Amino acid sequence: MPSLLQRKLMQIKPQEAYENTRTLTTTTNKGHYLSLRPLINPTEEQEEFPFEALFGGLSDSVIVSKIDDKTVKQDFLFGIHSNRILGLPMQSFPLPTVWKTWESGDIQETGTVTPPGLNNEGIDFVELWQPLNADVYQSKDDYRVGLTADNARxxxxxxxxxxxxxxxxxxxxxxxxxxxxxxxxxxxxxxxxxxxxxxxxxxxxxxxxxxxxxxxxxxxxxxxxxxxxxxxxxxxx
Amino acid sequence: MPSLLQRKLMQIKPQEAYENTRTLTTTTNKGHYLSLRPLINPTEEQEEFPFEALFGGLSDSVIVSKIDDKTVKQDFLFGIHSNRILGLPMQSFPLPTVWKTWESGDIQETGTVTPPGLNNEGIDFVELWQPLNADVYQSKDDYRVGLTADNARxxxxxxxxxxxxxxxxxxxxxxxxxxxxxxxxxxxxxxxxxxxxxxxxxxxxxxxxxxxxxxxxxxxxxxxxxxxxxxxxxxxx
CATH class of the missing domain: 2.40.128.310 (Protein HRI1, C-terminal domain)
Known part of the structure; x- marks a missing residue:
C-alpha cells in the first residue's frame, strides 16, 4: 500500500535522539521508495548540500520479509544514494532494518549501518516514523496525521x-x-x-x-x- | 501561551521507547495543565482503570524556570494525580523535568521520578511531545500538527x-x-x-x-x- 512517512526522530547510538530535518519518505503501492532528508537549519558549511541524505530505490533494491503482524524486516541496497554519488563512505551490502508498528500507529525503525573502514563495527540507529495522509498533504505546515488510502494515487x-x-x-x-x-x-x-x-x-x-x-x-x-x-x-x- | 501536546513516545530507561496511549496534555495561557493518558488497548485487567495515569494541576503546582531559549525546567508537584488518589506509590517532592524544543518543533521531556521505597534511586524517563493546533482539533483521527495561536480560547x-x-x-x-x-x-x-x-x-x-x-x-x-x-x-x- 502507498505510504507517506514523516520522521519524528533519529538516534545514532549511543548519542541522544534528535530531529533537525524535514524528512519524508514516500513509498508507492509497488514498493518504489524515496527518502528526502533536508536540514531545517543548515549551517553555512552545509548550504552546498543542505541534506542529511537523499536516497531511494525501486522495489527490487529492498528485500522485505515479515517477522510478525506488527514487524517487518527490510534490507536496503538503495538504487540511488547521495553518499554513493558524492563519494562518501557507504556500505556495499544490504543495510538491515526492522520496522515495528506501535499501538499509537507510529513505526519504529531500528537498524545497523556499517560504513567501510570502521573495522566492520556496526553503528546502531533508531528512527521513529509518523504516517501522514498523502491525499491531503498540502505543505510542511498543512498536513494530516493518518494512513494513506490503499487506492490513493x-x-x-x-x-x-x-x-x-x-x-x-x-x-x-x-x-x-x-x-x-x-x-x-x-x-x-x-x-x-x-x-x-x-x-x-x-x-x-x-x-x-x-x-x-x-x-x-x-x-x-x-x-x-x-x-x-x-x-x-x-x-x- | 496555550498549548495542546500529543505524546509520541515514552521511554523508561533502560527499557526501550514505546507508545501505547493516546496522551494529550492541555496547558492554558496561565499555566493550568491536565495530562490524560488513556491506554489504546487496555487488557482485561486494566479495564477498571484504563489509563497509564491521569494528572494535572494549577499553575502554582509547577515551578517553571528558563534554562535557555530552547530549554525550560519544570518541577511538578501535581494538584491532582491518579496515583495519589488510588493509593499508588508517588513521590512527595517536586518531580524535576527538562523540556527541550527540537528544530523539528517537537519537544523532548527528560526527567527523573523517585517513587518511595526504592532506596531513593531515581528512574530516568524520556517523553516526546508533538504540538497540535488546539483550535482545529476535532477528534483523535482529525487534527493538525502545529502550534496553538497565542489568542486561542x-x-x-x-x-x-x-x-x-x-x-x-x-x-x-x-x-x-x-x-x-x-x-x-x-x-x-x-x-x-x-x-x-x-x-x-x-x-x-x-x-x-x-x-x-x-x-x-x-x-x-x-x-x-x-x-x-x-x-x-x-x-x-
Missing amino acids: SIALKIDTKEFYGIVTIVGNVVQGLLHKKENNTISALRCVVDAETLRFKKYEIKYGEALLQFPSEIPESLVVGSFIHGWEIIEV | SIALKIDTKEFYGIVTIVGNVVQGLLHKKENNTISALRCVVDAETLRFKKYEIKYGEALLQFPSEIPESLVVGSFIHGWEIIEV
Whole structure:
C-alpha cells in the first residue's frame, strides 16, 4: 500500500535522539521508495548540500520479509544514494532494518549501518516514523496525521540512460524525485505537491541541484506503464 | 501561551521507547495543565482503570524556570494525580523535568521520578511531545500538527469543596477535566471537543468515573473570573 512517512526522530547510538530535518519518505503501492532528508537549519558549511541524505530505490533494491503482524524486516541496497554519488563512505551490502508498528500507529525503525573502514563495527540507529495522509498533504505546515488510502494515487517514473539515473514517486498529493547526473556525479532533488485541477506540480518544498529541468513538471496526460515521456519511463500507475 | 501536546513516545530507561496511549496534555495561557493518558488497548485487567495515569494541576503546582531559549525546567508537584488518589506509590517532592524544543518543533521531556521505597534511586524517563493546533482539533483521527495561536480560547475551572477537587481546561476546541471525589477516593475524567455553534461539549473521547455528571457540559454563558457555576469556579478566561 502507498505510504507517506514523516520522521519524528533519529538516534545514532549511543548519542541522544534528535530531529533537525524535514524528512519524508514516500513509498508507492509497488514498493518504489524515496527518502528526502533536508536540514531545517543548515549551517553555512552545509548550504552546498543542505541534506542529511537523499536516497531511494525501486522495489527490487529492498528485500522485505515479515517477522510478525506488527514487524517487518527490510534490507536496503538503495538504487540511488547521495553518499554513493558524492563519494562518501557507504556500505556495499544490504543495510538491515526492522520496522515495528506501535499501538499509537507510529513505526519504529531500528537498524545497523556499517560504513567501510570502521573495522566492520556496526553503528546502531533508531528512527521513529509518523504516517501522514498523502491525499491531503498540502505543505510542511498543512498536513494530516493518518494512513494513506490503499487506492490513493501511486505513480512511479524512472530514467535510466547514459546521462541520468533517477526516480520520481507520486503518492497521493506528494511528489518526490531524485536524479543522478552521471557526467559530473551530481544529485538533484525535488519535493512538491500536485495541483488538484491542472495536475501540474506546485509549491516546491525542495528544489535542489543542477538537473532540475530534467524532472517532469506535471502528471503526464497519458499514463501507460512502459511508455516514455521526455526520457522518463512510467513504471507504475 | 496555550498549548495542546500529543505524546509520541515514552521511554523508561533502560527499557526501550514505546507508545501505547493516546496522551494529550492541555496547558492554558496561565499555566493550568491536565495530562490524560488513556491506554489504546487496555487488557482485561486494566479495564477498571484504563489509563497509564491521569494528572494535572494549577499553575502554582509547577515551578517553571528558563534554562535557555530552547530549554525550560519544570518541577511538578501535581494538584491532582491518579496515583495519589488510588493509593499508588508517588513521590512527595517536586518531580524535576527538562523540556527541550527540537528544530523539528517537537519537544523532548527528560526527567527523573523517585517513587518511595526504592532506596531513593531515581528512574530516568524520556517523553516526546508533538504540538497540535488546539483550535482545529476535532477528534483523535482529525487534527493538525502545529502550534496553538497565542489568542486561542483558554479557559480553566476548578472545584474545591469538602466533597470534590477538580480542574477543567478548555484550550481551543479541546476540553479535558479531572475530578477527585474525596468520599471514596475515586477519580473521574473527560476529554471532548466544543461544538462551534452551541458551545456544548460533544464527541467525548474519554468519559470515565462515577462523578461524570459533576463536570460542566458546555462553556458557561457568563465567563467572569471568580464567578461560580454548579460549584465550579471560573479561574481563567
